[in-house]
Every structure is written in structure tokens, then in C-alpha cells.
Amino acid sequence: MWSVGSTAFLHLAYAQRKLCFIIRQGFEHVEIGGKLNLDNIEVRNKKQVGREELSRVLLSVNRPARYTGGEYNSIVKDWDKASVKIALAFPDVYEVGMSHLGGRILYGLVNSQPDYLLERVFAPWPDMEEVMRREGWVLYSLESFRPVREFDVVGFSLQYELSFTNVLNMLELAGIPLWSGSRREGDPLVIAGGPVCFNPEPVTPFFDAFLIGDGEEVLLEFLAVLNQNRDRPRKEVLSILATIEGVYVPGLYKVSYNDDGTLRETRPLQEGIPSRVKKRVVQNLDQAYYPLNPVVPFLDIVHDRAVLEVMRGCQRACRFCQAGMTYRPVREKSFSTLANQAQAVLENTGYEEISLASLSTADYSNVERLVEALIKRHGARGIGVSLPSLRADAFSVKLASEVQKVRKTTLTFAPEAGTERLRRVINKNVSEEDLMAAVEAAFTAGWNGVKLYFMIGLPTETYEDLDGILDLLSRVRGAGRAKGVKRLNITASISNFVPKPHTPFQWEPQLKPAELEARRRYLLNKVKGLKGVHLDFHDPETSYLEGIMARGDRRLASAIYRAYRLGCKFDGWKEFFRADLWSQAFAEDNIDPDFYTARRREYTEVFPWDIIDSGVDKEYLISEHERSRLGISTPDCRYDKCVGCGVCPTLGVELDLRGEEGFAPKS
Numbered sequence: 001m002w003s004v005g006s007t008a009f010l011h012l013a014y015a016q017r018k019l020c021f022i023i024r025q026g027f028e029h030v031e032i033g034g035k036l037n038l039d040n041i042e043v044r045n046k047k048q049v050g051r052e053e054l055s056r057v058l059l060s061v062n063r064p065a066r067y068t069g070g071e072y073n074s075i076v077k078d079w080d081k082a083s084v085k086i087a088l089a090f091p092d093v094y095e096v097g098m099s100h101l102g103g104r105i106l107y108g109l110v111n112s113q114p115d116y117l118l119e120r121v122f123a124p125w126p127d128m129e130e131v132m133r134r135e136g137w138v139l140y141s142l143e144s145f146r147p148v149r150e151f152d153v154v155g156f157s158l159q160y161e162l163s164f165t166n167v168l169n170m171l172e173l174a175g176i177p178l179w180s181g182s183r184r185e186g187d188p189l190v191i192a193g194g195p196v197c198f199n200p201e202p203v204t205p206f207f208d209a210f211l212i213g214d215g216e217e218v219l220l221e222f223l224a225v226l227n228q229n230r231d232r233p234r235k236e237v238l239s240i241l242a243t244i245e246g247v248y249v250p251g252l253y254k255v256s257y258n259d260d261g262t263l264r265e266t267r268p269l270q271e272g273i274p275s276r277v278k279k280r281v282v283q284n285l286d287q288a289y290y291p292l293n294p295v296v297p298f299l300d301i302v303h304d305r306a307v308l309e310v311m312r313g314c315q316r317a318c319r320f321c322q323a324g325m326t327y328r329p330v331r332e333k334s335f336s337t338l339a340n341q342a343q344a345v346l347e348n349t350g351y352e353e354i355s356l357a358s359l360s361t362a363d364y365s366n367v368e369r370l371v372e373a374l375i376k377r378h379g380a381r382g383i384g385v386s387l388p389s390l391r392a393d394a395f396s397v398k399l400a401s402e403v404q405k406v407r408k409t410t411l412t413f414a415p416e417a418g419t420e421r422l423r424r425v426i427n428k429n430v431s432e433e434d435l436m437a438a439v440e441a442a443f444t445a446g447w448n449g450v451k452l453y454f455m456i457g458l459p460t461e462t463y464e465d466l467d468g469i470l471d472l473l474s475r476v477r478g479a480g481r482a483k484g485v486k487r488l489n490i491t492a493s494i495s496n497f498v499p500k501p502h503t504p505f506q507w508e509p510q511l512k513p514a515e516l517e518a519r520r521r522y523l524l525n526k527v528k529g530l531k532g533v534h535l536d537f538h539d540p541e542t543s544y545l546e547g548i549m550a551r552g553d554r555r556l557a558s559a560i561y562r563a564y565r566l567g568c569k570f571d572g573w574k575e576f577f578r579a580d581l582w583s584q585a586f587a588e589d590n591i592d593p594d595f596y597t598a599r600r601r602e603y604t605e606v607f608p609w610d611i612i613d614s615g616v617d618k619e620y621l622i623s624e625h626e627r628s629r630l631g632i633s634t635p636d637c638r639y640d641k642c643v644g645c646g647v648c649p650t651l652g653v654e655l656d657l658r659g660e661e662g663f664a665p666k667s
Contacts, residue, residue: 057135061128065298066094069120069142072296073348075111076143082117084223084230086110086153087141087188091166092572094122098295099303101357102194102215103157108291109216116223119143119151123166124173126570132173139173148174152226154188155219156207158196161549162542162572164203165564167192171206178561180208180251185234189226193219197248198279198326199501199609202552202560204250209241211248212612213279214312216289218246242273246280249273253611255554261595263553266611278613279326283653285312286337293348305386306351308342309333310370314359315636315655317643318416319427319628320458322500323359325621326614328647330638331656335366335373342374346383353407354378355386362391362399363638365659371402379406390438392430397441404445411442414453417461418468424631425460427624432472440479449489450476456519457497457511459628466519469494470526473533480532488532494523496543500550501609502616504624510547510597513540541579545571547597553608556596559589617646 058064079085088106090097097103103120110118119141124132132139138147148154154176156167168178176190177183183190192200193211200210211218221244229237242249252273256264268275282288290309297304313330314323333341342354354374361367374385384407387399392413400411415435416428423430439450454469473492480488496516499505511519520537527535549556563585570576586593601607603622610618620643627634637643638655648654 053135054137057131061131062125063094063299066122066125067128067142068298069145071298073293074143074295075107077111077117079117079144079146083115084153084227085117085119085151086155086223087121087148087151088118089121089148089154089156089167089170091123091156091158091163091170092570093125094297095299095301097122097157098297098301100157100159101307101309104291104294104307105289106155106215106219107295108293109289110219110223112289113220113223115227116220119146121148121170121174123170123570126576129169129173138175139170149176149188151188152230153223154190155211156190156192156194158192158194158200158203160572161196161202161546162577163196164549164560165569165571167203167206168561168564169569179205181205183208183234187234189234189238191222195323195326198322198612198614199550199552200248200250201255201554201608201611202549202556204554205557207250208238209247209249210277211280212246212277214282217280217282218244222247239270239273245274245278248277248612250554255608263606263608265606266608276611276613278651279615281615281651281653282312282331284656285309285331285333286658290341292341292344294345296349296351303355305353305355306342306345306349307355307357308338308345309357310338310361310364310367311358314363315638316360316363316429317427317624317634317636317645319425319504319624320416320455320497320500322503325502325616325645327359328615328645329651329653329655330363331653332365332658334658335370338366338370339373339377343377346378352382353384353386355388357388360391361387365657368399368402371399375402375405382406384409392435392438397438397445400442401445408447410449410451411447412451412453413438415472416453416455417458417465418454418470418472419465421631422458422461422465422468424633425628426458427628427634429633429636432475435472436475436479439476440483443480443483443485448480448485448487449491451491451493452476454492454494455497456494456523457516459497459505459508461497463519463522466523467526469523470530473527474530477530477532490533491536492533493536494520495538496540498543498547498550501607502612502614502621504621504628506551506607506621507601507603507605507625509600510544512594512598513544516540516543539574539577542571542574542577544593544597545577545579545582548593551607551609552596555591559585559591562589613650615647615650617644617650620645 058067088103090103107118110116121139121141140147171178176187189208191209191211192207193215197210197212225241225244229240238249241247242252252269253266254269255266258264311330311332313327315330316324318324346354358364371385385403386409387403390413392415403409413435415430417423417426420432442450473490476490499508499510517540523535527533563582566581566585568578568581624634634643
């Protein structure tokens with residue numbers, strides 16, 4: 001079996017890529033008018049470029065394989081035979097985008113259809129962008145090297161809020177008007193999907209439509225309706241697309257605001273489109289499409305391994321977790337399906353590691369049986385299994401011990417808060433005894449270090465809770481020393497709490513950067529006495545921007561555009577983030593960022609994201625918010641009675657658990 005580690009093959013393939021590099025289409029440069037004009041973006045053609053010119057440039061930029069395509073398992077279909085062509089755009093660098101499982105699923109799904117074609121495009125790294133702008137090149141797809149604007153649809157994957165300026169940059173590089181209202185007949189439809197679309201309002205003026213929920217459930221239907229109506233005028237097509245369940249066409253809704261700046265309503269402008277857009281859900285993951293021959297990159301990517309999605313959704317009900325609310329209900333794959341998919345993916349890629357992916361893999365009913373089976377079947381060939389997330393209990397360590405028979409991995413637990421009081425507030429039902437039992441089991445099994453995830457700035461947090469983080473770390477260190485661990489290494493990754501839409505904490509204020517920085521300094525000063533313990537913090541300023549966008553409305557679009565024009569891009573990357581330019585953009589647009597982050601919201605307030613129906617009742621979220629103030633936990637409905645979140649009756653689905661007696665993990 002060919003292995004990814006077979007460097008001779010990779011070098012040969014890469015050399016062939018350079019020799020055979022073909023640019024089939026000319027390039028056209030995009031130029032935006034010199035003044036800040038929010039209503040009318042002019043696009044003018046500049047010049048074309050030949051293949052030799054591109055090859056010369058690629059040899060001078062960092063990691064040229066980001067821009068060459070031609071990877072193993074990539075798909076190049078006949079352009080002229082495809083009825084609908086879509087460019088799947090990831091607004092970050094290749095290594096990040098290629099690690100995204102959703103992109104792999106949609107790539108294979110669409111290209112498995114004879115009438116459709118899907119190609120990939122990623123945000124060029126600044127060195128490549130500089131070259132592209134200097135040379136006047138447009139953004140192109142990796143499969144056919146076609147200019148992105150020649151596709152019928154450009155579909156962005158919005159995974160986090162700090163990618164917004166990259167979206168604008170990619171549209172501009174592609175020669176596509178940034179504002180949806182400025183696009184003309186013949187321009188691609190610019191759409192988006194992904195978790196950010198559960199509140200797309202800050203970027204709605206840049207998009208023609210959003211797909212809400214599981215992409216593989218709605219995308220093919222979207223493309224079919226588009227194909228059937230492709231000869232109609234653009235506005236008419238969008239009106240028809242808006243009638244598909246799970247499709248949000250923001251241009252067909254009018255928003256109005258109260259005198260205090262809060263949203264009054266979001267109202268449909270025509271009959272036949274929904275007042276709320278309900279998310280689409282794959283009901284049976286066993287029957288859903290899954291890519292068995294994913295693209296194998298030429299260069300290392302963030303998650304460079306085979307991926308097996310064992311289930312979707314999580315019922316743990318952590319009150320800060322947006323994914324835990326919006327991906328409900330839990331739907332598992334059967335053991336036999338996963339065993340067969342693992343066999344096929346490993347054979348078709350040559351990967352030497354397979355990751356069991358989900359929001360909480362240790363909760364998968366057949367996880368122990370699956371791990372044992374994968375190790376037994378593939379371990380002798382050096383193929384390891386990785387678990388990206390673990391519960392803080394001894395069961396997880398037992399699992400990890402099984403995994404390390406082939407390859408030892410870092411053990412990561414997420415207590416999230418330093419005290420049991422605060423963990424009850426956020427509904428993180430992990431006791432200190434659970435965590436200590438887990439780390440002691442880990443040290444006994446031979447690990448010399450663990451990684452722990454915490455958040456600061458959580459609702460009701462006090463400095464006693466911060467002391468609790470340090471006390472917990474001290475106890476973990478003590479457990480390691482008691483077991484005689486050499487070179488003990490304990491890392492605490494500490495992020496900043498950002499209230500997210502569709503969660504019980506959507507009414508909560510977010511701490512300002514100065515207060516988060518004060519808490520960071522407090523922890524750093526007090527951790528100095530804990531040798532072997534390392535703290536790693538997220539930047540408060542980037543969390544602040546994330547918070548603004550997460551609960552923002554359409555009025556933020558002009559500030560996003562202005563920040564982009566001032567030079568903001570790759571905002572999720574520390575080396576590129578410019579808090580000063582964002583402050584300037586907000587000031588010039590008369591936007592008070594604290595309006596979106598710092599105030600406590602009333603239960604009666606209408607939210608911009610109320611237009612999206614995740615299936616979770618607002619009354620349930622209010623109840624959970626009130627229970628958090630009382631420090632009352634809510635159980636996992638897989639092991640207790642229904643908690644009344646509303647997802648199952650609203651979406652017409654049910655929990656789909658595939659556990660077999662004797663294998664299901666205990667709560």
C-alpha cells in the first residue's frame with residue numbers, strides 16, 4: 001500500500017506538477033475605486049498571465065504546494081460537461097482549510113454527481129497575495145486553474161468570525177464585487193455555510209445566500225434548483241432559492257431598529273419565504289455520504305491524518321458551547337459502518353493515523369469497541385488511532401492507553417473552570433475527583449504530562465475561581481510527583497469566554513480586554529511558584545473582536561469593509577491582527593463595539609440571529625440561563641429524561657444512538 005510517508009512518490013509528483021503546470025485561462029485584475037464607496041464597486045479587467053510566468057512566481061513564494069493542486073485523489077472533471085460549477089472557498093490558508101472535514105465531505109459529495117463540479121480555493125498567504133496583486137492575477141481554483149469568477153457559485157466555509165476580512169480579500173482577488181447588491185447578471189452567486197452562519201448578519205451584505213445546517217443535506221438540492229432556473233434573472237433565481245428549507249437569502253429581508261439601537265424586527269419582503277430559516281439536518285449518518293478517498297496534500301497540514309466522523313452533535317449541554325446547541329441532536333454511526341469506512345479511507349490515502357472525530361468522541365456508544373478493533377486490524381502496520389477530545393474520567397484514560405499501543409499522544413482534558421461552583425454554572429459536569437482520577441490514571445499509565453483547557457471571563461467568575469485554576473493545576477502537579485513522573489509537563493491553555501448566539505449565555509456581557517488582561521496577569525504572577533506548569537493564553541483583543549462579530553448585526557458590515565480597506569486580514573493570526581485598525585474602522589463608522597459585547601441583554605430583546613431556527617427553543621435557553629445563575633446542573637438527555645430543548649420535535653428527528661449492550665460508555 002502506498003504511504004503518505006513515501007517521499008519519493010511525493011517528490012516525483014511535485015516535480016511533475018511544476019513541469020506540467022498549466023494555466024488554462026487568462027487573468028484579469030480587479031481594481032476597487034479609490035474612494036470608500038459602499039454601494040458601487042467597479043471591476044475592470046487588466047491583463048492576462050501565462051503559465052511560465054506563474055511557474056516562475058510559485059518558486060519564489062513560501063510553500064508553493066499551497067497553490068499547485070494536483071494532489072493525490074484530487075478530482076478534475078470536464079468543465080464543459082458540468083451543468084453547475086461551484087468553487088468551495090475556504091477563507092484561510094491551505095493548511096487550515098484542507099484540515100476541515102466538512103470541506104472534504106462536500107468536495108466528494110458534489111463531484112460524485114455527474115452534472116456538478118466542485119473545485120477548491122483557499123486564501124493566499126500574504127507573500128502570494130502580494131505577487132498576485134503586483135502581477136494583476138485573479139484568484140483561481142486548484143483543480144482547473146479557472147478564475148473563481150467563472151464559476152456559477154462561490155461557496156465560502158465560515159468556521160469562525162475572524163475570517164470575514166479574508167472573505168472580502170478573496171472576493172476582490174477573484175474580481176467579484178464585494179457587495180451582493182453590486183453583482184450583476186453573470187456574476188457567481190456568493191453563498192456560505194458553516195457554524196458562523198447561525199448568525200450571519202454582520203456579513204449579510206456581502207453574500208447572496210447562506211445554507212443553514214448540515215451542508216450535505218441541502219447543497220445538492222440548492223444546486224439542482226439553481227440548475228433548473230439558471231436562465232431566469234438573478235433576482236428571480238434568488239427568490240426561488242429562498243423557498244428551499246435551510247436557505248437564507250438576506251436580501252429578501254428588511255431589518256429595522258429601535259431608538260436604543262436594538263433590533264426591532266427582521267421581516268420578509270415577499271410572500272413565500274420563511275419568517276425564520278430552519279436548519280437542515282442529516283437524520284441518518286450511516287446513510288449519508290462520506291468521503292472514502294479524500295485528497296492527500298503534498299505538504300503538512302494542521303490535521304494531517306485520516307478522519308473518521310463517529311457521530312455528530314453533543315448532548316452534554318455545556319452552556320457556553322454553541323456547537324453543543326446548534327449541532328443537536330446526537331446522531332451516531334454504527335460500528336460496522338465506521339469499521340468499513342476506516343478500512344477504505346486508510347487504503348485510499350496511505351495515512352498512518354486515523355482520528356475519531358466528533359464534538360465528544362469518548363461519548364460515542366461504541367468507542368471502546370471501535371478503538372480496540374481499529375488497533376487490532378491496523379496497528380500491526382503502524383497505523384495509530386487518535387482521540388481529539390477526552391472526558392475527564394478514568395474511562396478516557398483507559399481508551400488512551402489502548403490508543404498508545406501504537407503511538408503515544410498528548411492527553412487533553414477540559415475542566416473549563418477552576419472551581420466546582422463555576423463548573424455547575426456552565427454545566428460542565430466534571431468533578432474535581434473525576435479529573436484527579438483521570439490524571440492519576442494517566443501518570444500511572446506512563447504519561448509524563450497532560451494538557452488542560454480552561455476559560456476565563458465566564459459569567460459569575462471571581463478571583464477565587466482563578467485561584468481555583470491554580471489550585472487544580474497544583475493538585476495535578478502533585479499527582480504527577482506522587483507517581484514519580486520525570487520531566488513533568490503540565491500545560492494549561494486558557495481562552496477567553498465569548499458569549500455566542502443560540503446558547504444560554506447569549507444574554508451575558510463579555511469582559512473587556514483590559515479586565516481579561518488583568519486576570520491574565522493575576523494568573524501569571526501566581527503561577528510562578530508552580531514549576532513544571534505552563535500557561536498559554538488567548539489574546540484578549542482578538543476575543544473582543546470575535547465577540548463583536550458573534551452577536552453583531554448588519555450595521556457592522558460597513559466597519560468590516562472599512563477595516564479591510566485599512567489593511568486588516570488574517571485576523572485570526574496573531575502576527576497579522578491589528579486591533580488599532582479595527583478601532584479606527586469602528587470609530588469612523590460611529591459604531592460602539594461595547595454595544596455588542598458589554599451590555600447585559602433582556603430576555604425580551606429581539607436578536608439578529610433569531611432569523612435562524614436552530615431547533616432549540618428560546619424558552620429552553622432562558623431556563624438554562626436561569627439555572628446557571630442558581631448553579632443548577634442539567635443532565636445529558638442520553639442518560640436521563642428529555643430536557644425539553646425542542647430540537648427533536650421541531651426538526652422531526654430523534655437521538656440516534658448505535659450502542660450495543662456491553663459496549664456503551666457509562667455516563
